[in-house]
Amino acid sequence: MIEFKKISKRFDDKQVLQDVSHIMYSGKTNLIIGSSGSGKTVLQKCLVGLYEVDAGEIIYDGLSFTKMNDEEKKMLRQQIGMLFQGSALFDSMTVEGNVKFPLDMFTKDKESEKIKKVNEVLERVNLVGTNKKLPSQLSGGMKKRVGIARAIVLNPKFLFCDEPNSGLDPQTSMLIDKLIHDVTIEFNMTTIINTHDMNSVMEIGNNIIYLKDGKNEWTGNSKDIIFSENKNLNDFIFASKFLQDAKEMRMLEAKGKKD
Amino acid sequence: MLKGMVSKPENSKLYWKEFMHQCSEIGIGSLGIVCVISLFMGAVSALQTAYQITSPIMSKLIIAQIIRDTVILEFAPTLICIVLAGVVGSKISSELGNMRVSEQIDAIEIMGINSKTFLIMPKIAAALVTIPMLVILAMVLGIYGGRLTVDISGIISTETYDRGLKELFIPYNVFFAMMKAYTFAFIVSSIPAYFGYYVKGGSLEIGRNSTKSVVVTCVVILFADYILAALLL
Ligand SMILES: Nc1ncnc2c1ncn2[C@@H]1O[C@H](COP(=O)(O)OP(=O)(O)OP(=O)(O)O)[C@@H](O)[C@H]1O
Numbered sequence: 402m403i404e405f406k407k408i409s410k411r412f413d414d415k416q417v418l419q420d421v422s423h424i425m426y427s428g429k430t431n432l433i434i435g436s437s438g439s440g441k442t443v444l445q446k447c448l449v450g451l452y453e454v455d456a457g458e459i460i461y462d463g464l465s466f467t468k469m470n471d472e473e474k475k476m477l478r479q480q481i482g483m484l485f486q487g488s489a490l491f492d493s494m495t496v497e498g499n500v501k502f503p504l505d506m507f508t509k510d511k512e513s514e515k516i517k518k519v520n521e522v523l524e525r526v527n528l529v530g531t532n533k534k535l536p537s538q539l540s541g542g543m544k545k546r547v548g549i550a551r552a553i554v555l556n557p558k559f560l561f562c563d564e565p566n567s568g569l570d571p572q573t574s575m576l577i578d579k580l581i582h583d584v585t586i587e588f589n590m591t592t593i594i595n596t597h598d599m600n601s602v603m604e605i606g607n608n609i610i611y612l613k614d615g616k617n618e619w620t621g622n623s624k625d626i627i628f629s630e631n632k633n634l635n636d637f638i639f640a641s642k643f644l645q646d647a648k649e650m651r652m653l654e655a656k657g658k659k660d
Numbered sequence: 661m662l663k664g665m666v667s668k669p670e671n672s673k674l675y676w677k678e679f680m681h682q683c684s685e686i687g688i689g690s691l692g693i694v695c696v697i698s699l700f701m702g703a704v705s706a707l708q709t710a711y712q713i714t715s716p717i718m719s720k721l722i723i724a725q726i727i728r729d730t731v732i733l734e735f736a737p738t739l740i741c742i743v744l745a746g747v748v749g750s751k752i753s754s755e756l757g758n759m760r761v762s763e764q765i766d767a768i769e770i771m772g773i774n775s776k777t778f779l780i781m782p783k784i785a786a787a788l789v790t791i792p793m794l795v796i797l798a799m800v801l802g803i804y805g806g807r808l809t810v811d812i813s814g815i816i817s818t819e820t821y822d823r824g825l826k827e828l829f830i831p832y833n834v835f836f837a838m839m840k841a842y843t844f845a846f847i848v849s850s851i852p853a854y855f856g857y858y859v860k861g862g863s864l865e866i867g868r869n870s871t872k873s874v875v876v877t878c879v880v881i882l883f884a885d886y887i888l889a890a891l892l893l
């Protein structure tokens with residue numbers, strides 16, 4: 402579980418986050434949604450400490466992250482997996498090298514066991530047989546999936562994914578959502594996903610925080626979203642006519658059930 | 661930067677691997693250019709020394725001695741390290757800069773690895789091991805280049821040259837040159853690493869910082885050269 406209270410962050414003249422508070426639960430897929438530039442990436446990076454917050458507190462399983470020293474942060478981070486928006490693969494290493502890197506660093510397993518584990522996660526992200534390719538030889542979506550494989554290979558306690566399915570086709574996108582959802586439940590991870598993919602919101606939105614201009618505008622889950630009266634949220638989620646109709650249908654359905 | 665760098669490695673085997681990799685990158689990678697430059701600097705100093713020493717009363721042996729001493733004292737350590745600032749320094753700077761900009765350094769940090777220790781330490785260590793070796797190689801090849809040249813252009817015979825080399829040889833000079841080599845090796849690796857590690861922005865800044873790091877490295881090398889000469893000679 403990760404709790405953050407009133408965190409604020411500004412860059413020079415721009416207030417990117419303002420008093421954002423929320424709780425991210427373990428065993429759930431927690432979503433951060435919001436339009437481009439609303440501060441999703443900055444919020445994630447603040448939570449893991451890549452950016453220093455200006456104010457507020459971040460608490461991991463009851464321990465204050467903000468108060469930890471460098472060594473304690475380092476220990477905590479060994480339980481964190483993170484997928485960056487730009488994948489951030491090590492471009493001097495092959496796909497296998499990238500995914501194996503955390504295993505090399507933190508486990509004492511035999512080489513054959515590590516390779517077996519690598520192949521297992523590569524299979525889960527649908528990338529069998531790409532072991533020897535370099536990141537420069539992969540498509541954007543493939544890089545993203547290697548990034549996910551690298552993030553989950555050690556079964557981290559906390560998983561951060563910055564737009565795991567942007568740039569993926571709908572089918573692969575759903576596969577990735579399902580994968581993240583499954584490992585979250587299987588290993589009781591606290592998973593935090595940045596997304597503006599409406600499919601993901603509906604499918605795996607256990608706990609959603611909607612950011613608008615760096616402020617916490619709305620929180621709830623995928624069911625609440627349908628009935629939300631928040632104008633900004635509705636405009637953001639149900640941007641197209643098609644989605645608006647879908648929302649109305651759902652609402653009617655739900656009403657029918659009640660009557 | 662140096663302060664946050666010394667921490668206990670998470671897995672010493674991986675650090676060792678990275679160190680060996682850097683040794684081959686820095687050492688083997690610049691072997692070719694070092695060989696070419698050393699041979700030519702020996703050759704050119706042979707021609708120019710012979711040109712300047714025309715007086716018939718001076719012993720011909722002195723040509724060999726001048727070549728030997730300039731190569732050992734100045735050319736091999738300083739000139740080679742200036743070149744390495746360009747070859748090795750720009751590579752270190754742009755490699756780290758690229759890792760910074762594409763968030764690879766953040767990815768390492770987030771795994772709970774000290775990215776400074778993991779990325780910078782092996783580079784500095786490898787430079788400290790390989791660059792002095794390159795400098796010794798440059799000394800040998802520089803003197804050999806001079807020998808070839810005096811022979812080909814008939815300035816003096818190789819026997820006279822070899823005799824000149826052995827006369828009035830001061831071992832302290834080699835020690836002094838090695839002090840230079842270690843100092844410069846540290847400069848050549850740490851300054852570009854600093855510039856690369858702290859790049860902000862995009863690919864434009866990577867290039868800009870890499871150029872800046874080479875310029876700064878060269879200036880610092882020359883400055884250190886002066887200080888060392890003033891202190892140790
Ligand atoms: N390092 C930085 N320095 C200055 N400003 C920044 C920095 N990083 C982000 N910002 C600003 O913070 C704001 C939020 O950026 P952020 O990357 O969090 O958006 P986002 O919600 O992730 O958008 P997207 O969906 O496009 O990824 C933007 O206005 C951006 O200009």
Ligand SMILES: [Mg+2]
Pocket residue numbers: 441442443486563595
């Ligand atoms: Mg983002």
